[in-house]
Amino acid sequence: DSGVTQTPKHLITATGQRVTLRCSPRSGDLSVYWYQQSLDQGLQFLIQYYNGEERAKGNILERFSAQQFPDLHSELNLSSLELGDSALYFCASSGQLNTGELFFGEGSRLTVL
Amino acid sequence: QQPVQSPQAVILREGEDAVINCSSSKALYSVHWYRQKHGEAPVFLMILLKGGEQKGHEKISASFNEKKQQSSLYLTASQLSYSGTYFCGTRHRDSNYQLIWGAGTKLIIKP
Numbered sequence: 001d002s003g004v005t006q007t008p009k010h011l012i013t014a015t016g017q018r019v020t021l022r023c024s025p026r027s028g029d030l031s032v033y034w035y036q037q038s039l040d041q042g043l044q045f046l047i048q049y050y051n052g053e054e055r056a057k058g059n060i061l062e063r064f065s066a067q068q069f070p071d072l073h074s075e076l077n078l079s080s081l082e083l084g085d086s087a088l089y090f091c092a093s094s095g096q097l098n099t100g101e102l103f104f105g106e107g108s109r110l111t112v113l
Numbered sequence: 114q115q116p117v118q119s120p121q122a123v124i125l126r127e128g129e130d131a132v133i134n135c136s137s138s139k140a141l142y143s144v145h146w147y148r149q150k151h152g153e154a155p156v157f158l159m160i161l162l163k164g165g166e167q168k169g170h171e172k173i174s175a176s177f178n179e180k181k182q183q184s185s186l187y188l189t190a191s192q193l194s195y196s197g198t199y200f201c202g203t204r205h206r207d208s209n210y211q212l213i214w215g216a217g218t219k220l221i222i223k224p
Binding site: 002042043045048056088090097098099100101102103104105106107 | 143145147152155160200204212214217
């Protein structure tokens with residue numbers, strides 16, 4: 001158990017819909033990362049927050065947005081969903097800004113039909 | 114900018130050794146190694162911070178050659194539990210230490 005909690009674990013929805021994925025980082029970790037992993041692909045970095053502020057952006061679509069709240073949990077919002085958005089979405093946290101290991105949650109598997 | 118991992122995939126018999134390489138075109142600050150089993154979250158293996166550093170984790174060890182800008186992960190006497198995809202991640206001073214992931218090396222261990 002990494003200490004990172006992601007909900008929901010599985011989500012099935014239709015094209016055009018909007019979903020929110022939630023992540024609670026390890027206790028005390030200020031940095032949260034979001035990754036997308038399509039079937040048998042690598043980890044695509046989406047966005048990073050540190051103590052409530054956006055610190056880095058990767059290949060995140062305009063239809064996607066995220067935020068980190070004062071209690072440090074984070075949400076990833078995916079809208080106008082397309083079939084190609086079907087993937088595993090991982091959240092990871094770390095105690096430091098850009099050093100140290102990342103602790104991954106179990107992921108949220110999104111299926112868009 | 115993405116580090117290059119080689120090989121892309123390798124199939125071994127239980128007990129055989131494997132080496133996975135991770136090469137960067139940019140000067141390295143640190144190298145991270147993770148293993149991911151199918152459908153599961155990546156799990157941290159080790160971080161190498163200094164050139165020449167070597168680290169071990171049971172029968173899994175790694176080296177970091179700062180001059181060559183590469184790291185190698187060594188799996189000795191592989192076990193079935195070592196199967197999975199191995200990712201290296203690299204941090205660089207000139208890109209604000211953001212972690213950049215390699216494409217992964219798929220390791221299949223057969224009994």
